[in-house]
Amino acid sequence: MSPLTRKSRGFAGERIIEVPKETVDKCLSMPLISSLFITRMGFYPKALYHYYQRPTGISQVILLYCTDGQGWIQLAKNRIMMQAGDVFAITPDTPHSYGADTDNPWTIHWFHFSGTDCHDVISAIMDDKSNLPQAVRVPYSDERIALFDRMFDTFLKGYSTSNLLFANLTIPFFLASFILPENFQKEIIGSGTATPTNRAILYMQNNLSSSITLDNIAQSVNLSTSFFSRKFRQDTGYAPIEYFNHLRIQKACQLLHFSDLRINEVAYQLGIDDPFYFSRLFKKQMGVSPAEYRKTEGIQRRV
Incomplete structure (x- = not known):
């Protein structure tokens, strides 16, 4: 079996960048991007008969993002089905094959990445909680595609x-759209698309001058207090009131x-009647008292 098998007829509108080896070596010597950089990238629209087989894999991460149609990825005995909205990262040196569905061929944006952070990138994107590999579904984003085009067009101007x-410093932001799609996409508040956690944070922001309780916050998103607390901590890493106090500070x-x-007027603006409690809360988070913070910021005002 040959180390690489590729089959296609070419795809109208396809685009590809192949970064030269000497440029790849240059990236490795550049501290700002040596941890993660692009070695190849491309766009295949309606890629009928698209097929790759690499029995020994390659030394880079392969990222496949499907925006239309369907396709598949084969890893050992596991076949991962891909459809519009799915992203999948193949680890370096992993034998694999992949191809487009013959009836509804996929449209894909794809990358090959190298650098010292490759494995961390895979872990962050895939966030695998099951024993079997599977694609990750993300909402479509025009901004994500615009970032892809921006990186591609930058490479077209030379190396x-x-x-x-x-181009390579743009990668972390592009990858964030897969790792944290709920942060990346623009939410329309009141449209019903915002998550309960984000609606709760908006409620907190709108009530910074009030002394709200955990029950108040949970009721604002129509969830039970216990369920809301677990979900909020899972999403943010903080208990709701702890998060609210961070916003206050x-x-x-x-x-x-x-x-x-x-100082006491600032506390009152935040719905805190006890200035001593406010000072303790402030110092716990910021490491200095409110008066010391104002002084170190070079703002000498009446306290």
């Missing part, structure tokens, strides 16, 4: 140091920085 830096920093309010 100058500035072009290599710009963030607002306090703005007030201390941009206003002439006394």
Whole structure:
């Protein structure tokens, strides 16, 4: 069996960038991008008869993002079905094959990545909680496609140091659209698309001057207190009230920085009647008291 088998007839509108070896070596020597950089990338629309087989894999990460149609990826005895909205990352040196569905061929944006962070990228994107490999579904985003086009067009201008830096420093933001799609996509508040956690955070932001409770927050998103608390911690890593207090202190920093309010007045603006409690809360989060924060920021105002 040959080390590589490829079959296609070419695809109208296809685009591909093949980064030269000497440029890849240059990327390895550039500290800002040596952890993750592109070695190949491309776009195959309606890729009828698209097929690759690599019995020994390759040394880079392969990222396949399907935006239309269907296809498949074969890893050992596991076949992963791909459809519009699916993304999958193949680990380096993994034997594999993949191809387009013959009746409804996929449209894919794809990358080959190299660098010291390749395995971390796979772990972050795939977030595999099952024993069997499976594609990850993400919402479509025009911004994600625009980022792809921006990187591609930058490479078309050549492999100058500035072009290599710009294209490859864009990768983390592009990958964030797969790792954290709920943060990446633009939510329309009130449209019903925002998650309960994001609606709860919006409620907190709108009530920073109030002394709200956990029950208040849970009721704002129509969830039981216990279920909401578990879900919120799972999504953010914080208990709801702890998160609310972080938002409060963030607002306090703005007030201390941009206003002439006394410390007790800042506390009152945040719905905290006890200035001593406010100072303790502030110092716990920021490492200094409100007065010390104002002083170290170079703002000498009445306290």
